[in-house]
Structure formats: C-alpha cells, structure tokens
Amino acid sequence: MDKELDAYWMPFTANRQFKKNPRLLAKASGMHFWDDKGRQILDAVSGLWCVNAGHNRPKIVQAIQAQAEEMDFAPPFQMAHPKAFALASQVSALAPEGMGKVFFTNSGSESVETALKMAIAYHRARGEGSRTRLIGRERGYHGVNFGGISVGGIVANRKMFGTLLAGVDHLRHTHDLARNAFSVGQPAHGAELADDLERLVALHDASTIAAVIVEPVAGSTGVLIPPQGYLQRLREICDRHGILLIFDEVITGFGRTGRPFAAQTFGVTPDLMALAKGITNGAVPMGAVLAKDKIHDAFMSGPEHLIEFFHGYTYSAHPLACAAGLATIETYRDEGLLTRAGELQDGFAELVHALKGEPNVIDVRNIGLVAGIELTPRVDEPGKRAFEAFLDCYDKGVLVRTTGDIIALSPSLIVEPAQLEQIVETVRGALRRLK
Numbered sequence: 007m008d009k010e011l012d013a014y015w016m017p018f019t020a021n022r023q024f025k026k027n028p029r030l031l032a033k034a035s036g037m038h039f040w041d042d043k044g045r046q047i048l049d050a051v052s053g054l055w056c057v058n059a060g061h062n063r064p065k066i067v068q069a070i071q072a073q074a075e076e077m078d079f080a081p082p083f084q085m086a087h088p089k090a091f092a093l094a095s096q097v098s099a100l101a102p103e104g105m106g107k108v109f110f111t112n113s114g115s116e117s118v119e120t121a122l123k124m125a126i127a128y129h130r131a132r133g134e135g136s137r138t139r140l141i142g143r144e145r146g147y148h149g150v151n152f153g154g155i156s157v158g159g160i161v162a163n164r165k166m167f168g169t170l171l172a173g174v175d176h177l178r179h180t181h182d183l184a185r186n187a188f189s190v191g192q193p194a195h196g197a198e199l200a201d202d203l204e205r206l207v208a209l210h211d212a213s214t215i216a217a218v219i220v221e222p223v224a225g226s227t228g229v230l231i232p233p234q235g236y237l238q239r240l241r242e243i244c245d246r247h248g249i250l251l252i253f254d255e256v257i258t259g260f261g262r263t264g265r266p267f268a269a270q271t272f273g274v275t276p277d278l279m280a281l282a283k284g285i286t287n288g289a290v291p292m293g294a295v296l297a298k299d300k301i302h303d304a305f306m307s308g309p310e311h312l313i314e315f316f317h318g319y320t321y322s323a324h325p326l327a328c329a330a331g332l333a334t335i336e337t338y339r340d341e342g343l344l345t346r347a348g349e350l351q352d353g354f355a356e357l358v359h360a361l362k363g364e365p366n367v368i369d370v371r372n373i374g375l376v377a378g379i380e381l382t383p384r385v386d387e388p389g390k391r392a393f394e395a396f397l398d399c400y401d402k403g404v405l406v407r408t409t410g411d412i413i414a415l416s417p418s419l420i421v422e423p424a425q426l427e428q429i430v431e432t433v434r435g436a437l438r439r440l441k
C-alpha cells in the first residue's frame with residue numbers, strides 16, 4: 007500500500023480494498039469531476055446528493071473567497087454576524103408557510119440531533135415532560151450520531167454501537183416490491199403502513215411520545231418513495247395525538263423532488279425539518295433545522311436574560327457557510343433550479359424505466375431527479391453486484407452511488423437531457439456486462 011494513503015481512516019469505505027486501487031478526484035466543474043490522471047467523470051449523484059447546482063459555481067466560489075478575506079470566523083454564542091440572519095430569512099422564505107425559524111448546524115447528522123432535542127425540549131417547555139419517546143422507521147437514515155442511529159433503521163449502522171438511545175421505537179418501512187415494483191413516481195400501495203403509528207400509540211400511549219422522524223423520500227437506504235397518501239396519513243395521526251412530525255430533508259431539500267422541499271411536493275408540512283447538503287451546494291459544511299414558529303415560541307417564555315435552548319455548535323452559522331448558502335440560494339433562484347427536477351422528471355422517468363428487462367433488474371423507481379435501480383443480490387454476496395456496477399460505470403466515466411444492491415442516481419439540477427441519457431446508457435452497459 008502507498009504510504010501516503012496510510013493515515014487517513016476513510017468514512018463509510020472499504021479501506022483496505024480502496025487503498026489497493028484508489029479512486030482520487032482532483033478537480034470539479036458543473037456536471038463533472040476530473041480524476042488525478044485528468045480523466046473526466048460525469049457526476050450522476052451530485053457529489054453525495056449535495057451539489058444541487060453543479061460543481062464550482064462561480065458565484066458560490068467568489069462568495070466564499072470574499073468572506074474568507076473579510077471575516078474568517080465569528081463566535082455564534084451571544085454574538086452573530088449579518089449573513090447568519092440573512093441566510094435564515096432566505097431559507098425560511100423557501101419553506102412551507104409557518105416554518106419561520108432556522109437553527110444552524112454543520113451537517114445532516116447534527117441537524118437530526120438538534121431536531122430530536124428540540125422536539126423533546128418543546129414538550130417539556132409546554133409542561134408535557136413525559137413526552138420523550140422518539141419514533142423512527144425501519145431502513146431510515148438519519149446520520150451517524152447516537153440519536154440519528156437510534157431512530158434510524160439501517161442495521162449495519164446500528165449493530166456495532168451498543169444500546170443506543172433508550173425509548174425509541176420504529177415504524178415499518180414502506181418498501182414493497184411485491185405490490186409496487188416499477189412504479190413511476192409515488193407507488194399506489196402502502197398508505198396503510200402509516201397506521202403503524204396508531205399501533206405504537208396504543209402500545210406506549212401518546213403521552214410518552216415526543217416525535218416521529220422520517221425521510222419523505224428515503225435516499226441512503228436505496229430511494230424509497232412514499233406511497234400515495236402515506237405522509238398525509240402520518241401527519242393526521244401525529245395531529246390526533248399531539249406528536250411532532252419531523253421530516254429529514256437532508257437529501258430531498260433544495261429541489262431534489264421538483265419543489266424547494268419534499269414537504270411541498272407531497273403537500274404535507276412537518277413541525278421540524280432537518281436540512282444540510284444542498285443548503286451550501288456542498289461547498290462548505292452546513293446544516294440547519296427549520297422549525298415552525300410555534301415550536302420556537304414555546305421556548306420563549308422564561309426571563310429574557312436566560313438562554314432558552316442549551317444547544318449549539320462552535321461552527322453554527324459559520325461565516326464561510328453563510329456566505330456560501332446565500333450565494334447558493336441566489337444561484338438556485340437565478341437559474342430556476344428548485345423547480346427544474348419537476349420539468350425533467352418525466353423524461354428522466356422514461357429513460358430509467360426503460361432499464362426494466364435488463365439483467366437482474368427487479369425494480370426501477372423515481373421521483374423528481376432521483377431514481378433507484380434495484381438488482382437481485384448474488385447468493386451469499388449481498389451488495390457485490392451493485393458495487394461492481396458502480397466500478398464499471400466509474401471506469402466508463404460516470405459516477406453513480408450504490409447502497410446494498412440498489413443503484414441510486416441523483417444528478418445535479420443543472421443536468422442536461424443528453425447527460426441523463428449518457429448516465430442511463432452507462433448503467434445499462436454495466437448491467438449487461440455484469441454477471
């Protein structure tokens with residue numbers, strides 16, 4: 007192994023395999039990366055579901071450069087800087103009506119922890135301190151910190167790490183190939199799975215439950231699209247029992263499904279929303295929690311000189327991230343990107359669904375500019391077939407993402423139809439070459 011590669015313990019990576027044959031990226035612009043040998047690679051996953059406006063956008067680059075020169079850092083506790091307020095206003099202006107408050111973090115994982123803590127503290131502030139239980143969902147991904155893996159439902163992310171948070175339960179996931187395989191857009195079957203929440207209310211009693219957290223579209227676990235009516239039903243059950251609904255929109259936020267947020271695409275407004283990734287177009291780490299005004303206002307009851315919410319990060323509202331965020335939202339607005347997925351979705355659906363019938367393809371699913379292609383796993387080698395498809399596509403100059411035996415496509419919102427075709431044809435080639 008190259009000694010240079012030795013010290014870096016890589017995240018979510020097969021380290022030994024990678025270091026024998028590293029894939030190093032050196033440059034990016036628009037829809038493309040270039041590797042360390044100068045080879046061009048079409049990015050079909052927005053980096054890691056984050057560069058929604060494409061790579062190295064000039065306005066964003068310049069905003070970061072200018073901010074670094076003007077003020078590198080400003081302490082966020084009992085102090086602030088103007089761009090933090092400006093960005094919070096801009097983010098809440100994109101959000102559903104009534105979600106007027108923004109708390110900044112540095113990642114999706116931190117946004118999830120923040121939202122969970124807000125939910126529990128909100129109930130306590132209102133005198134319902136018994137509401138501490140958190141409900142997640144099987145196959146959910148909510149980052150990698152302890153709260154997030156506790157409410158999350160990806161076995162590999164949980165099983166090594168002990169007892170996790172106490173007082174957590176899970177809804178069943180909504181993935182049902184028997185009834186919904188090859189659905190275009192939202193699948194028809196499964197709204198009744200939301201009734202799992204009624205079952206958990208019957209088991210634990212609503213007076214012990216603080217919040218339910220779900221991804222409107224589960225990304226990391228393999229692009230699971232909510233059945234028609236499912237999110238509406240979850241909202242109704244939460245309302246009936248005074249339970250907060252948290253949407254984890256770390257992936258779906260900022261245009262992925264055709265509207266600024268999936269909440270708007272699906273017409274369901276949560277109480278809290280976890281954001282990250284697209285908020286700065288991936289250029290500087292940042293996350294945020296969007297809260298309904300009523301949640302924030304419940305904290306504002308004690309003496310005015312006291313801190314209302316004992317929570318925050320050294321780098322909350324970091325000046326470089328705020329500058330990047332403002333320039334990102336300006337870029338989205340100038341180019342109409344937050345609705346572009348809706349315009350491209352039918353053409354994209356037609357392309358990806360034409361993969362039905364290729365070797366080992368057992369499902370294709372899509373919404374906005376995200377698609378999942380599920381393959382039959384090889385006996386005794388789960389995930390290997392899709393990973394080999396990833397390697398094959400990379401070799402042919404297209405970066406896709408795989409999770410288990412599912413290939414996920416989520417190109418930047420600036421993608422051109424011809425590039426969508428190139429992406430899907432490269433996947434088709436890989437599927438045909440694979441064993």
Ligand code: PXG
Binds near residue numbers: 225283
């Ligand atoms: N929630 C959701 C819904 C996510 O998709 C996070 C939280 C955590 O965000 P941070 O910024 O802490 O990573 C995510 C992140 C994949 C993949 O393989 C997806 C994510 C992260 C890593 C891999 O699809 N999403």
Ligand code: PLP
Binds near residue numbers: 318319320321
């Ligand atoms: N650990 C120690 C010893 C610290 O002093 C701090 C912050 O001051 C943290 C962890 C948390 O770091 P951050 O605010 O960047 O999340």
